[in-house]
Amino acid sequence: MNKREAQPTLLSRFVYSPLNYWGSLVGDCLMAVIYLATGLVLLATGASRGALAIPALLAGWLFWSLLEYVLHRYILHGPKTLAQEGHAHHHREERTLLASPLFVIPLFELLVWWLLSLVLGRMLAAFFVAGAASGYASFSLLHHIFHHHSGAEKSTTTGRGVWASLRKNHEVHHQLARYNFGTTTSLWDRVFGTYRRSSTIKS
Template identity: 30%
Template sequence: MQTLIEKYPRLRTHLMHNTPIKGQLSALPMLIMAIYLLTQIEWSWISLSVGTFLGVAYWTFFEYAMHRFLYHRIFKSKFSNELWQSFHMFHHRNIQEKSVLNANYLFLIPMALVNISILYIISLGKLNVLLFAVISLVISYMFYEWVHYSIHTNPFKNNYIQYISKYHLHHHHKTALKNFGNTSSFWDIVLGTYDANYKKIDLNSVEY
């Protein structure tokens, strides 16, 4: 089966990119807008703490759940599979193809609108909480894109990138049913999909 991005290569350039920068730049207006709106309304340290916690907790769970329950999903409809497998499953099958490592605006903006709408509901309509949640969500998202890029290009040797590279590459090369977290192991541990064997991955010999 050919995915949509293989049938229509120009579509790939609008959906994905080989660096995190396009997705991060697409998310930047949301960050600036949220900061600007916070200067126009009243907020407290409680709304800052609650909103920041909500944004980070929501993003880390979304990152995990999207990967575990949606990215790996097989649909009955041929078109749905051609569309959906253009994303993460194409990346799994073509780990050497760096042009699909990160999101571009055409993927990011609809996802952002869905997530901000869900955060609005979780924030119980409290605008100051929502704005702090959006700020921490966008920063968490930007970090996520940078981490996925770093794993597959391996430019940094710091302990965190070494740990998360082994973690994610174990998911790629050993079992796609474990270690769904892309920035941490937290939700894998909580929800029973953690596999500690990632520690055996040798970053000097594995394809990344």
């Protein structure tokens, strides 16, 4: 046990609390709904360039998926930080309830929306952040189900389709931490050469 675990700080106590975990899970979904609703209201009340709403939503999701890859590969598996230590804890004890401080993601999303609204306008910025926020909410929900749903045990992971494929990909990451950094998509692992099929490793 290291010093930080022996004498937890206020922040680390909060990060490891059920309140932070469940609050983050609900908050992540709520943020996606709020930005989508904001975009729709602005669209309905006459915002210009409405034809770009769907492309902005898709671009937001693509942005999130790349961010997921980069953060997981270079920050969570990078130099020693509180985030890296938390993620190492997740790799050791997969079922520990552990999430980023629940205020971090909403603040980051608000910052991205504000910056983008200066360039794209509030409506397109809202759709972009809605795409990114729904990607992040998908990650939170998928990752929770992979580790906590009763059918998510390694030995029972069977089946085909996108769902089973994503779950197997994440299992591979927990066995071989240098592969499969994407949880919601394997797109960027395939692009950057870190994709590994579950069939190529021993269970």
